[in-house]
Amino acid sequence: MKQMVHYALVLLILGGTAGVGLYGVNNLTSERIAEAMKRNLTEGQKQLFPAAASFDGPLSFPLSSDSGTYYKVLGADNTVIGYELDGAVQGYQSKVRVLTGVTTNGVITGIKVLEQAETPGLGAEVQAVPSTRTLWSALAGLFSEAEKESAAALLPPFQTQFAGKDLGGLAVVKQKDPAKIEAISGATITSEAVTRAVREPLEAFLAWNGK
Amino acid sequence: MTTQLKELTKGLWEQNPIFVIALGLCPTLAVTTSVRNAIGMGVSTIFVLVLSNVLISAVRTIVPDKIRIPCYIVIIAFLVTVVDLVLAAYFPDISKAIGLFIKLIVVNCIILGRAEAFAAKNNPWRSMLDGIGMGIGFLIALLMVSGIREVLGANKLFGYVVFPGWRPIGVMVLAPGAFLTLGLLLGWKRLSELKH
Amino acid sequence: MTITTLLLVLLSAVFVNNFVFAKFLGTCPYLGCSKDTSSATGMGLAVIFVMTMTSAVCWAVYHFFLYPSTANVLYLVFGSAQAAAADSAYIKTHFDLTFLSTLSFILVIAALVQFVEMVIQKVSPALYSALGIYLPLITTNCAVLAVAILNIDGMMLHGTQLGYGHSGSLLFALMNGFGGGVGFTVALLLMSGIRERLDLGDVPRPLRGMPIAFITAGLLAISFMGFLGLVK
Numbered sequence: 001m002k003q004m005v006h007y008a009l010v011l012l013i014l015g016g017t018a019g020v021g022l023y024g025v026n027n028l029t030s031e032r033i034a035e036a037m038k039r040n041l042t043e044g045q046k047q048l049f050p051a052a053a054s055f056d057g058p059l060s061f062p063l064s065s066d067s068g069t070y071y072k073v074l075g076a077d078n079t080v081i082g083y084e085l086d087g088a089v090q091g092y093q094s095k096v097r098v099l100t101g102v103t104t105n106g107v108i109t110g111i112k113v114l115e116q117a118e119t120p121g122l123g124a125e126v127q128a129v130p131s132t133r134t135l136w137s138a139l140a141g142l143f144s145e146a147e148k149e150s151a152a153a154l155l156p157p158f159q160t161q162f163a164g165k166d167l168g169g170l171a172v173v174k175q176k177d178p179a180k181i182e183a184i185s186g187a188t189i190t191s192e193a194v195t196r197a198v199r200e201p202l203e204a205f206l207a208w209n210g211k
Numbered sequence: 212m213t214t215q216l217k218e219l220t221k222g223l224w225e226q227n228p229i230f231v232i233a234l235g236l237c238p239t240l241a242v243t244t245s246v247r248n249a250i251g252m253g254v255s256t257i258f259v260l261v262l263s264n265v266l267i268s269a270v271r272t273i274v275p276d277k278i279r280i281p282c283y284i285v286i287i288a289f290l291v292t293v294v295d296l297v298l299a300a301y302f303p304d305i306s307k308a309i310g311l312f313i314k315l316i317v318v319n320c321i322i323l324g325r326a327e328a329f330a331a332k333n334n335p336w337r338s339m340l341d342g343i344g345m346g347i348g349f350l351i352a353l354l355m356v357s358g359i360r361e362v363l364g365a366n367k368l369f370g371y372v373v374f375p376g377w378r379p380i381g382v383m384v385l386a387p388g389a390f391l392t393l394g395l396l397l398g399w400k401r402l403s404e405l406k407h
Numbered sequence: 408m409t410i411t412t413l414l415l416v417l418l419s420a421v422f423v424n425n426f427v428f429a430k431f432l433g434t435c436p437y438l439g440c441s442k443d444t445s446s447a448t449g450m451g452l453a454v455i456f457v458m459t460m461t462s463a464v465c466w467a468v469y470h471f472f473l474y475p476s477t478a479n480v481l482y483l484v485f486g487s488a489q490a491a492a493a494d495s496a497y498i499k500t501h502f503d504l505t506f507l508s509t510l511s512f513i514l515v516i517a518a519l520v521q522f523v524e525m526v527i528q529k530v531s532p533a534l535y536s537a538l539g540i541y542l543p544l545i546t547t548n549c550a551v552l553a554v555a556i557l558n559i560d561g562m563m564l565h566g567t568q569l570g571y572g573h574s575g576s577l578l579f580a581l582m583n584g585f586g587g588g589v590g591f592t593v594a595l596l597l598m599s600g601i602r603e604r605l606d607l608g609d610v611p612r613p614l615r616g617m618p619i620a621f622i623t624a625g626l627l628a629i630s631f632m633g634f635l636g637l638v639k
Contacts, residue, residue: 007278014282018289018510025293026506032300040303093429095560117308119244119384122365135371186381189635233617234435237549241431280546281517288510296506314509314556318549320435386428387628394614394621402613 041099044112047155048101049073049082058086063204070205073101080104083209087201091116091193092123098197100162106206110163111198113156116190123190129154158184158191162198167206170199218337222344228321229352229393230400235321239353240389242309246369249357250350251305252312255298257346259290259316260325264342266290268330283326284317291316321349359392360384413582420586426550427594427624428631433550437595438620440541447599450541451592455585457545458554460519462584465512465555466577473511475503512555520546554587597627 045055057071068087075081082104088097094117101109118124161181162170172192173180183191228234235256242252266286274282295313298306306313316322325345330338362373364383382388426432433454440450471480475498477491482502491497524542528535545551558580601623610619 003275007275010273010275011278011281011285014285015510015514018285019507021289022292022506022510025296029296029300030506033296033303036300036303093424115307117310122381122384134375135368135373233438236434236438237431240434281514284513284517284546285510288513292506292509295509311553311556315432315549315553317509317513318547318552320547323547382629385628385632386431387625387632389431390621390625390628394618394625397621398611398614398618401618405613 040114044099044114045071045073045084047112048084048099048110051075052081053078055084057084061205061208063201068201068204070201082109083205085198085201085205086114087197088115089193089197089200091118092187092189094118096190096193096197098194100198100202102202102205106166106202108162108165108198108202110155111159111194113159113194118187118190122184122187125184125187126158126190126194127156128158129156158194167199167202170195170202215337215340218340219344222341222346222348223351224348226345227348227352228324228345229349230397233397234324235319235349236393237315238312238319239349239356240386240393242312243353243357243360243389243392244384245361245365245367246354246357248305248309249353251298251302252309253346253350253353255294255313256316256319256321256349257343258294259287260322260346260349261339261342262290263287263322264325264330264338265335267326268333268335268338271331279331280323283323287322287326288317321345355396356389356392359396360388364388413578416579416582417586417589420583421590421593422631422634425590425594425631425634426553426587427591428628430553432553433548433591436544436548437591437598438617438624440544441595441598441602441620443603444596444599446541447592447595449537450544451588451595453541453545454548454550454591455588457516457520457523457542458551458584458588458591459581460523460584461512461516461551461555462558462580463577464515464519466558466580468511468515469505469508469559470576473504473508475499475501475505508556508559509552513552516551516555517546550587550591554584558583594627598624601627 046052052073053076054074055071056074058069059072060067061070062068068085070086071084072080073082073084083102085100085102086097087100088095090096095115096113096118097115099112099114101111103109113127116124116127118126165179165181169179169181171180172183172188172195174183174185174188176182181191181195222228225231229236229239238252238256242248263283263286267283270282270286291314294316295306295310298313299310325341329341333341358368360383361367363380364385366373366377366379380388383392420426424430427434427437436450436454440446470476471478473479475482477498479486479498479502481504482491482498486498486502520542524535527542598620602620605619605623614622
């Protein structure tokens with residue numbers, strides 16, 4: 001009995017110390033974590049509507065018996081110039097979260113994949129920017145800043161396909177078709193997932209907003 | 212001095228945790244899709260391994276023998292959560308890509324294995340050396356597997372194209388490629404030993 | 408939540424997202440316990456049992472103690488409803504203990520394994536002699552901890568987001584845990600059958616043992632890729 005109390009005491013002290021320690025670490029890091037997540041979102045918001053003056057949100061709309069999240073995009077004179085929808089679906093091996101910009105007429109201005117942890121080289125290519133730079137040129141010109149900047153300014157071609165389309169164009173095909181979304185070869189499931197993360201909230205939102 | 216040096220270097224190759232003892236296979240297979248992820252995982256594991264070895268070795272006389280495993284697990288889980296939070300705060304990209312496997316360092320057999328086999332019997336200084344050696348050995352193994360998989364499977368290294376115009380073998384970055392690469396690497400290590 | 412949805416979750420956990428072949432979880436016991444079919448069966452059954460239990464208990468711990476919501480026990484005991492009504496962020500800022508999930512989950516698993524071991528020993532000595540030696544190993548089986556963590560992520564996506572509420576997310580977690588365990592057992596049994604035959608084959612010397620087991624697992628994983636796209 002005495003031994004049991006001893007054991008329990010040791011475990012309790014150890015667990016308590018660990019808990020308090022983690023509380024401290026959590027307090028130190030939580031602000032930065034929230035900040036990093038917010039920065040990712042605000043960068044995306046600006047990218048989809050460069051002309052926007054401010055964003056109103058997060059607001060919610062009904063989405064398949066639950067609710068989805070959207071933002072109102074406000075122009076310089078505080079008129080609504082569009083909306084941004086925040087949608088997530090299950091991809092090949094991770095949650096795929098996409099921000100979709102849409103004008104008041106229902107035309108997509110662009111999308112940005114906010115979160116994904118798909119297979120590098122396949123699914124993760126939805127976020128890849130084409131680069132002619134090889135390992136060798138990178139090793140040779142490691143410090144060429146201008147080149148680095150030009151690469152950073154490019155948008156992932158898979159995501160730029162969405163710009164200018166409306167609900168009807170959101171279907172994944174395997175051949176080149178400018179009216180539809182061309183899948184990344186070898187990563188059909190991720191391509192489908194991104195498209196669904198755009199289409200499903202958009203469909204529900206337009207039906208709800210049209211009323 | 213020589214024995215201390217040995218504690219440090221034995222983990223690098225002779226007793227490499229992956230290739231020889233075959234511990235900690237899950238992260239080796241899962242995060243080696245790219246060299247970047249492998250480095251993130253390797254460094255996180257080294258951090259946890261070294262500190263857990265030191266802490267466990269420091270409390271080894273206080274902790275009753277019967278409940279030592281739960282006590283070790285609490286210490287390890289504490290360290291892992293610290294790494295997890297720090298990565299999420301300062302390296303959000305890596306954290307998103309391998310977040311689950313960072314949490315799973317708790318049950319990485321290397322950590323608990325070294326705690327039981329080494330730290331519970333040796334002083335903190337030696338335990339630290341052992342942790343550093345084993346950790347670097349783990350990182351080396353991760354780098355080898357991820358280098359092969361990223362080049363063959365995605366034709367890239369650190370995200371840069373390696374052979375312009377060559378179409379990569381996609382299956383190498385998927386699950387089967389991981390098993391095949393590790394199997395062949397183990398066989399290769401065995402072959403070099405058999406020749407001696 | 409309809410039966411079909413649940414069956415799909417189960418099917419996808421067993422085949423499409425097989426813990427060993429698609430997610431690389433539980434690889435150590437997978438290779439360690441697949442040398443013969445009888446130990447593979449024992450390990451498999453023990454894992455199914457513990458994974459299902461873990462899913463349920465960790466779900467409860469997360470929902471009622473760690474996650475900041477009106478169902479949080481700590482909030483119900485120490486919180487003030489007035490403050491929550493006045494400030495919508497009140498619960499989130501004061502009762503968010505999700506950073507303790509990893510620590511509490513692994514403790515739950517360790518305690519659960521110990522508990523299951525004691526119960527089986529008392530209730531059925533025959534079952535204990537069959538499963539006994541595998542139970543302690545399960546604490547460090549990363550598939551068990553992973554299923555608890557994945558359930559949290561999954562709940563946000565499958566349970567509550569689809570509008571099934573709390574009971575739906577619990578059912579989802581149970582199905583995922585049970586299916587994950589079954590998938591692990593399927594992988595283990597397949598592998599042990601192959602390895603029993605491999606022992607009789609003429610394998611090149613450097614590849615004997617672990618290396619050939621890995622290569623076999625790789626080929627099995629290729630065949631499991633055929634299930635991709637079966638469940639959306």
